[in-house]
Amino acid sequence: SQTIHQWPATLVQPVGSPLSLECTVEGTSNPNLYWYRQAAGRGLQLLFYSVGIGQISSEVPQNLSASRPQDRQFILSSKKLLLSDSGFYLCAWSAGTTNTGELFFGEGSRLTVL
Amino acid sequence: GDSVTQMEGPVTLSEEAFLTINCTYTATGYPSLFWYVQYPGEGLQLLLKATKADDKGSNKGFEATYRKETTSFHLEKGSVQVSDSAVYFCALMDTGRRALTFGSGTRLQVQP
Numbered sequence: 044s045q046t047i048h049q050w051p052a053t054l055v056q057p058v059g060s061p062l063s064l065e066c067t068v069e070g071t072s073n074p075n076l077y078w079y080r081q082a083a084g085r086g087l088q089l090l091f092y093s094v095g096i097g098q099i100s101s102e103v104p105q106n107l108s109a110s111r112p113q114d115r116q117f118i119l120s121s122k123k124l125l126l127s128d129s130g131f132y133l134c135a136w137s138a139g140t141t142n143t144g145e146l147f148f149g150e151g152s153r154l155t156v157l
Numbered sequence: 158g159d160s161v162t163q164m165e166g167p168v169t170l171s172e173e174a175f176l177t178i179n180c181t182y183t184a185t186g187y188p189s190l191f192w193y194v195q196y197p198g199e200g201l202q203l204l205l206k207a208t209k210a211d212d213k214g215s216n217k218g219f220e221a222t223y224r225k226e227t228t229s230f231h232l233e234k235g236s237v238q239v240s241d242s243a244v245y246f247c248a249l250m251d252t253g254r255r256a257l258t259f260g261s262g263t264r265l266q267v268q269p
Contacts, residue, residue: 075255086163086261087201087246094255102256133201137255144189144250146257148200 045070049134049149056156062107062121064152066134069115073139076117077146078109081131090132093117094139129156159184159251161260166244169266170237178232178245178263180221186252190214190223190230193246193259201246204232237267 049066056062068074078090089102091109099109106125110118117134131153135146164179182188192204192214205214210225219234230247247260 077256079259087248087259089256089258092256100256135201144191144206144257145203146193146201148202150200 045136045147047134047136047147047149049152051152052150053153054155056124056154058126058156059123062119062124062128062154064119064132064134064154066117066119066149067115068117068136071115071136071138073114074136075139076111076115077135077137078117078119079133079135081133081151087133090119124154124156126156129154159188159249159254159258161247161249161258163245163247163260163263166262166264167266168263169268172239172267172269173236174267176232176234176237176241176265178247178265180230180232180247180260182228182230182247182249184228184249184251188249188251190221191248191250191257192219192221192230192232193248195244195246195262197243204245237265239267239269241265242267 046069077092079087093099093111107121133151134149137146160183162181189208191206193201194204195201205216207214207223213222221230221232244262244264246262248257
């Protein structure tokens with residue numbers, strides 16, 4: 044069966060520090076991968092998605108970047124965190140070939156920038 | 158661009174009451190529509206979906222009908238239970254897209 048792992052689960056970082064959130068998927072090949080941010084009262088905002096290694100689509104201009112160094116690995120990064128980067132970050136995957144719209148989400152990473 | 162608008166919560170109901178959570182959308186193509194649910198302490202999971210106009214998605218007693226004429230996909234359940242307490246997200250995937258656009262979520266609280 045397929046599983047998705049996301050870490051760290053919680054993170055407290057000072058303003059200006061770097062960030063790296065990692066997500067890996069097991070049990071499937073060539074998945075579509077996503078990073079969403081869930082902010083209070085604002086629902087889920089799509090940050091990045093990837094349909095293959097090295098292929099990243101950015102949805103909103105911001106202080107974050109994403110990379111996909113391997114087929115089932117998706118990394119969210121920042122060189123210098125801002126206060127506004129605080130939030131709950133969710134990684135998700137979907138089947139690459141059929142893509143019915145069903146996304147499978149990780150447990151999330153709560154980031155607090157102080 | 159695509160967007161999804163949901164009624165604001167929280168929605169508080171007594172057990173066995175009727176539930177409606179409104180959802181309307183804006184899309185440029187012919188989107189598929191979804192409801193996702195997030196139970197306390199858990200990740201989001203798909204509840205139901207509909208891929209074309211007039212389709213009805215259903216699961217766990219919940220239903221939603223894809224209404225193209227009103228661009229709506231309202232979630233309904235005839236008799237809610239305490240275990241239905243969760244945050245519900247309406248979402249769409251537009252033609253040619255590979256990502257979902259989500260609404261802001263509606264928190265449902267069911268009291269015994």
